[in-house]
Amino acid sequence: MFPTDPNSIYETAQMTKGNRLTGKHVPVLAQHPARLVQRAFEQSQIGMAITDAEGRIVLVNDAFCHIAGSDRSETTGWPIEHFYVSLRTPWQLPMTADTPRNLAHSWQQEVLCRRADGESVPVLMTVDTLLDEHKKPRHLVHTFVLLTTPSGEVLKDRHWIHLDPMTGLPNWLLLRDRLNHALAQAERSDSTLALLFIDIDRFKAVNDAVGHIEGDRMLGELAQRLQRVVRSKDTLARLGSDQFVVLLEKEGAAEAAQAVAERLHEALEPPFTSGDRYLLMTASIGIALYPTDAQDDETLLTAARSAMYIARKKGPGRVAFVDHRLTTRLKEKHRLESLLSEAIHMPDQHFALQYRPELDRHDNLRCTGLEAILRWKQPKRWQHSPAHYLEMIARQGLGVRLNRWMIQKVIADHRQWLTDDSPLSQLPISIHLCESHLSHDTFDRRPLDHFLRHQDMDSFEWLTLKVPAQGLGNDLDTATHMLKRLEQLGIRLAVEDFGSSPIDLNWLSRLPLHKASIDVRPIETHHGLRQIEASCRMLNALDIEPVLIGIHDENLADRLKTVSAHLVQGNHYCPPLAPEALQTWLDGRQPPSA
Incomplete structure (x- = not known):
């Protein structure tokens, strides 16, 4: 990418008119554009990585190595996706020679950079496409700006701790906060609410078939489809793996919950594409109602999970409400597990x-x-x-x-x-x-x-x-x-x-x-x-x-x-x-x- 020996470009500098009179040579090697670009790349405090069109790293600077916690030898040749987790589904995939020209050649995303020691730090990633002489994408330049204070602390106005890094959806921490607030509101107003526990059927088999990176992308697309059919006043959260939860506030009657479950199933009906593959996905959905099935957050979640197990036993793509006998057994099982963990x-x-x-x-x-x-x-x-x-x-x-x-x-x-x-x-x-x-x-x-x-x-x-x-x-x-x-x-x-x-x-x-x-x-x-x-x-x-x-x-x-x-x-x-x-x-x- 850059000259390995910039001195071989110009050994001496040009002379100005005045310098010719004195016979003095004024070296301007340090100001040569190639050398300036190289020094800017190497000395920048912004992490920079250049990849080929398929997204494999060919060159990185020291700042990127510092952010990623890796040596240069541990980055070259690796897919750039190995070093970060998207907070939402990437809408722009690595480009190839066949990529249409009308696609954007620059975009930004908030991501979590995965360090070699297992820690993740919030980063603003910008991606710019480098075109060849035929206006085709040849390389991608990724820049990473740490979203931290000078002392290295995560900015307080960010909400990373409440977000699922794979999908950008609320995680269990944020869901629990909203659920407790919704339960308090429902108790005061004597209203109902519903919790839908969603488990994607046989997603592990899909993940094994397409690979984990592609599986993560498909999981993000799946989350977007579910999000589109959930009302803005309701909450879709990811608990982890292939499990999601929908919190329906106020209009939480059984009929409304059943209608939402049907819309969620409809959202998954179009096939998911992965390369030349068309993959079908379904979900088992369990529904628990407040105050009929439970009166607190953990019991309500346990009840919804138990209903999901009932749905899954019926076959893929089914919906089920709570069987109180199974819920009681699961609640007792979780209580025992908690007590045993404390004891040990x-x-x-x-x-x-x-x-x-x-x-x-x-x-x-x-x-x-x-x-x-x-x-x-x-x-x-x-x-x-x-x-x-x-x-x-x-x-x-x-x-x-x-x-x-x-x-x-x-x-x-x-x-x-x-x-x-x-x-x-x-x-x-x-x-x-x-x-x-x-x-x-x-x-x-x-x-x-x-x-x-x-x-x-x-x-x-x-x-x-x-x-x-x-x-x-x-x-x-x-x-x-x-x-x-x-x-x-x-x-x-x-x-x-x-x-x-x-x-x-x-x-x-x-x-x-x-x-x-x-x-x-x-x-x-x-x-x-x-x-x-x-x-x-x-x-x-x-x-x-x-x-x-x-x-x-x-x-x-x-x-x-x-x-x-x-x-x-x-x-x-x-x-x-x-x-x-x-x-x-x-x-x-x-x-x-x-």
Whole structure:
């Protein structure tokens, strides 16, 4: 674009008439237009990027690199769209040689510039087209002006925090503000309002087919179509992904909401174009009404979402109103998820550890180990034990956090028993391990063995980690790698709920396992008893010791007398005990000293 060696253009300057008389040469190289343009480009505080007609970067200045937080080497060749997010659908696409001449050759947009560190800054982007000698677009010049104060703060008169950067629509923050205001108005005037929850059917498949950049453009076009059929006094907001919400104020009766839903469907009827493709899109729409279905913002949104699920089950492009039974279940589910998240982020306030003894029924019920059991500190707030919510905790991605807290508490108890020279310090302790640890799916990408190495323990030979059987059935290669690393730390490994999920016996024989728990509570028939015995014999053949768990009454204990396993657990023998009660229980079982 610019001369790499401007000195090669003019080595000496022209002389003026007066200078010829004196014989002096006056260099004007610094004033040569090419050099001035180059210096202006390089030294400008406005970010500048030059792309080819397809929008791929060929040259940038330092100011652009500063705004984007990238080096020049990390920008050349990349599409310019990689470095910003439009606050509305781009109406001008990259030009090609076939672009009609009547299109505008310069335009402006407010965008969010995406930095390499993940931050986004508001920018006014201007795009100018550079034409070749045939008046065809050859290059594009993009300039980026930061919409910030000199100190780098976002201008206070901007409303970026309330806008969805992809579509320019209100986001959840602004929608919630308007919804609360509308609810207050409706309560004072004794009027109604409606909330329409819109989910674009199978948009992920469309996005995968056309690519994410084109998918984002189509999503912006879709938002524009929806916006055109919504009244100016109503609010269309984007919650994220392919989900939108329409707030209908004042005229929020069921009939009016139904009519708006029909107009929204009609807006999506014309095919969307992507290159030479014609794509059809539909939406599932759920409708919730105030005050019939809910009286506050979150409950109303939950009700509208539940109605959307009903619509989606009917097929693409359907509308449904609220089913109060489903809404109640969803509301309870969201309430539980919120409570669980709070509890796991403040575990010391909500959880306590108890220990269930493992006993050898062939050796006078000698205590051979302990299992850490999670309990609520305020059980009256919960209908079930923490174990009942483990699946929900795993879906929220909170299992690793809870697991780590349990491990740290068990380590603290073990240290205290060592300090007190308690017999409890000689007993192995087992802990339930969440499946995410095996798949390395941790929130901070920190593997379990790395976490354990930082616990300042000389030895982990007293610790047993119980691996869920389901975790061994999903990705055995990844699980095996982690289990062997844990074994190198001296940790013993066990399988939990053996028989509840299919396990490849060939793989099982290769894993470093020394115990497997078998839940005997489902046993109801003689056939079930034979299955338990068969599992025990198979485990023994693999040098894996079976442990019968869930023996909570004498009748079940009697029925299991013929089973070959000798290690047992259950309330029939001893319920889970707090550390202090456990010490008392163990002292009472010790023979008196001579």
